[in-house]
Amino acid sequence: MVWTHCIVAACALLPQAAAAAPNGWQFEVSGATGATTRGIVESDKTPTVGIGASWYPDPGGGFFIGASALTMRSTHFPETGAKIVADAGYMWRIDGDWSIQAIVSRYQFEHVPFAARLGYDEVALRGGWRDTVFASVTASPDTAFGPSPKSRSFSYDIAGRLPLAHGFSATAGIGYYDLRAQLGSGFVYADAGLTYEYGSMQLDLWYIGTRASTQMQAQIGALLAHRWVADVIWHF
Incomplete structure (x- = not known):
């Protein structure tokens, strides 16, 4: 999933699904383009193929934990690697309409070039209103890109979800x-798409775009997304 889709899932969809699951556990298997x-x-x-738990x-509030793994293979490295994420929060x-999450996460990469340098820690604060509007702020003390030393990074997101008819949103x-x-700069990223839910299955189709300075394009332009992505997720 793209990051703003992850915010929607973390703040709205997963806690709701966990409410109906035995002992609060929620699992998923996914495939994406x-x-x-x-x-x-x-x-x-x-x-890509992913698994998560x-x-x-207490879906109404309180402590939670999670872990996920996703296969990775890029034009920049020939072998299939993995991205592993563990988090707790x-x-x-608040008043039934608002939700707030504080999360600590560890991102680890395996069987990809510079895997040790790519791993990083992150703290996030996410908020949601009526499972419709969501915002997130993250901070990492040890993010690296290319030959740059590991240092702090931040992200700021806002996302929305509009329920439509017949299981679509x-x-x-x-x-x-x-x-x-x-890298001396930052960049803007955005996405828009449709989600279809039928029982425990979820289908997503969205477009991801980025906008960066000429300096940023020269440094990591090949990594910036301008593409359609589709996925299917089975929650159980």
């Missing part, structure tokens, strides 16, 4: 990735 995070293409050579003991529900989001400490 590619993988992108904050406008950065992570996998574009072959379809999360535990919300706390969720508050429209989603859209925009964000800014602040990489001044690594």
Whole structure:
């Protein structure tokens, strides 16, 4: 999933699904035409396969944990690698309409070039209103790009979800990735698309775009997304 779609899922869809799952556990298996995070293409050579698990003991609020793994293969490296994410956090529900999540995450990469340098830690604060409008701020102390030293990075996102008829919903989001400490600048990323839900199955189709300065384009232009992505997710 692209990052703003992840915000929608984390703040709205997963806690709701966990409410109906035994003991608060929620699992998922997914397949997608590619993988992108904050406008950065992570996998574009072959379809990706992902698995994930999360535990919300009390979907109405409280402590939660999660972990996921995703296959990666890019035009920039020939072998199939993996992205592994583990997180823990706390969720508050306020007056039934508002939700707030504080999350600590570890991102780890395996069997990709410079895997040790790519791994990073992150803290995030996410908020949602009526499972329709969502916002997120993240900070990382140890993000690296290319030969740049590991340093701080930040991101700021806002996303929306509009329920439509017959199981469809429209989603859209925009964000800014602040990489001044690594690359001297940042860039804007955005996406818009449709989601269809039928029982425990979810289908997504969206377009991802980015806008960056000439300096940023010269440094990481080949990694910036301008593409359609589709996925299918089975929640159980």
